[in-house]
Amino acid sequence: MRFLYITVFALWGAAAAADPSFWKHAWPKTDFSKTSVENWVEIMSGGPGRDGIPALSDPEFVTVAAKTGLGAREAVIALELSGEARAYPLRYLMWHEIVNDEIAGVPVAVTFCPLCNSAVSFDRRVGGQVLTLGVTGKLRASDMVMYDRESESWWQQATGLGIVGEMTGVELGTLPSWMESWESFRARNPEGLVMAEPEHRRPYGQNPYVGYDSAARPFLYSGETPPHGIHPLMRVVRVGERAWPMDRLAEAGELREAGVVISWRAGKASALDSTTLAAGRDVGMVRVRDASGQDLAHDVMFAFAYHAFWPKGAWMLGE
Numbered sequence: 001m002r003f004l005y006i007t008v009f010a011l012w013g014a015a016a017a018a019d020p021s022f023w024k025h026a027w028p029k030t031d032f033s034k035t036s037v038e039n040w041v042e043i044m045s046g047g048p049g050r051d052g053i054p055a056l057s058d059p060e061f062v063t064v065a066a067k068t069g070l071g072a073r074e075a076v077i078a079l080e081l082s083g084e085a086r087a088y089p090l091r092y093l094m095w096h097e098i099v100n101d102e103i104a105g106v107p108v109a110v111t112f113c114p115l116c117n118s119a120v121s122f123d124r125r126v127g128g129q130v131l132t133l134g135v136t137g138k139l140r141a142s143d144m145v146m147y148d149r150e151s152e153s154w155w156q157q158a159t160g161l162g163i164v165g166e167m168t169g170v171e172l173g174t175l176p177s178w179m180e181s182w183e184s185f186r187a188r189n190p191e192g193l194v195m196a197e198p199e200h201r202r203p204y205g206q207n208p209y210v211g212y213d214s215a216a217r218p219f220l221y222s223g224e225t226p227p228h229g230i231h232p233l234m235r236v237v238r239v240g241e242r243a244w245p246m247d248r249l250a251e252a253g254e255l256r257e258a259g260v261v262i263s264w265r266a267g268k269a270s271a272l273d274s275t276t277l278a279a280g281r282d283v284g285m286v287r288v289r290d291a292s293g294q295d296l297a298h299d300v301m302f303a304f305a306y307h308a309f310w311p312k313g314a315w316m317l318g319e
Contacts, residue, residue, distance in 0.1 A: 026050050029152040034168045036161070037140075044220055046139045050147075053135040054200065055098035061086065061193040064186050069197075069205070071278025072183040073269040076194070077110055077119050079103060079177040080295070085192035087185045090271045092195060093119075095202040097144060098133050099195070100124065108175060109133045111157050113144040114209055114272060115219055116305035117235060118158050121297075123173035141308035142221040158301065158309050176295035180285040181268040205276055213272040213283075213302075223308045228315055232304035237262055237286055239298045241313040243306045248318055250284055257316060260296060261289045 019040060020032035026049065037043060064087075070076075076087040082104035093099065093112035101108050107124040111133070124131045131148040133155070138145040144157040153165030160172035185192065197204060212219070213233050225232050235246040239260050246264075249255060254263045263286065270280035288298040306313060 027152055030147075030154065030165045032164060034166065035164045036168055037163055042140050043145065044139050046137055046144075046220070048135075048137045050137055051134055052137050053095070053097050055100065055134045056092075056096050056198055057100040057132060059099055059101060059198065060196040062196050064190055064192045064194055067194045067196075070182040070194075071269070071276075072181065073267060073280075073282065074182045074278045075179050075268055075271050076182050076185050077112065077121070077177055078180050078185050078189075079108065079110060079121055079175065080189075081106055081108075081175070085185075085189040087182070087189075087192065087194040089182070089195060090119075090179070091204045091277050092198055094208065094271065094277070095200070095204065096198065097135050098146060100132050106175075109172075110177065111144070111146070113157050114212075115139070115142045115144075116158060116301050117213065117272065118143065118299055118301040118305060119177070119179050120157065120160065120299050121175040121177035122160055123175055126167070126170060126172065139220055141223055141305060142218050143305055143309070156309070158299070158305055174297040176288075176297045178285070178287060178295070178298070179268065179300060180287075184267060184285065205278065207271060207273070207275055207277055207280070209272050210275055211273065213270055218302065218304050221304060221308070223304070224311075226303040226307040226315075228317060230303045230315070232302065234303045235283065235300055236303050236306050237288065237298060237300055238306050238310070238313075239288055239296060241310050242316055243303070243310070243313055244316045245303070246284070246286075246300070248316075249286065255316075255318075259291065261291065263287050263289075 075090040084104045099110045107130045109122045112119045136145045146155040151166040153167035162168045162170040236243040249264045268285040270283045271277045273280035288296045
């Protein structure tokens with residue numbers, strides 16, 4: 001099993017000194033006296049430093065009809081607001097992790113943490129200002145720690161919560177977005193837009209985490225394993241504080257529980273399996289709606305990450 005980027009992370013020192021004084025030279029504006037982190041050892045270096053994984057802002061887009069080079073089953077993050085539809089290919093998010101954009105007049109951040117398979121879209125408006133998010137290079141429970149360039153506060157990507165600095169305790173608003181295949185987005189949105197390839201030198205389309213979602217355990221994670229015998233790297237659909245195991249959903253095709261409707265269908269490749277994103281094994285795709293058919297904010301993440309951030313959450317096992 002080859003983890004190209006993960007190997008680099010490990011060589012760069014996976015567990016840097018867990019002491020704010022060690023970080024202050026790189027984060028002079030961050031108020032480390034304000035934090036919800038109980039033990040600084042929870043925050044680890046992922047290898048690259050601040051902005052070593054470069055977040056993107058104001059990306060270029062092309063029409064669906066004009067876009068070439070994406071595999072039919074390749075994963076994109078779909079975001080649809082006020083009649084506007086945009087696709088953010090995971091082949092770009094894999095290397096940048098955050099895209100700061102604006103759609104239908106709403107400043108958004110589309111995020112993806114490969115180590116947790118977590119894709120969450122946020123409204124960047126907080127307290128009358130618009131934040132611009134970047135990548136700290138730090139991990140907590142293997143999940144990306146983001147920061148905002150305005151206050152240099154740190155944010156947990158999986159939860160959208162400020163965890164260090166002035167914004168500690170503030171929660172970013174989440175937006176309904178979902179991972180689906182390029183073929184699915186293109187068929188549903190022939191007039192939609194898709195993010196153009198960034199002007200960075202990256203091997204877009206290649207998977208730096210080959211075989212990761214078939215590994216025995218997560219990388220840079222020392223927390224508890226999920227209960228009920230659920231494999232740590234099983235995908236789960238998280239809606240609020242509830243989680244549905246993907247294998248149960250795939251078997252049912254559709255579940256109507258706890259006021260939500262979750263549907264599953266085949267056709268999307270895993271981005272964390274084969275050497276290329278387009279060749280990954282089929283892990284399916286989900287949509288989450290309420291009883292009236294409105295899309296709901298949710299996440300499809302690994303079980304260990306759900307358990308780490310929602311330890312008292314409800315596992316929807318159907319028993």
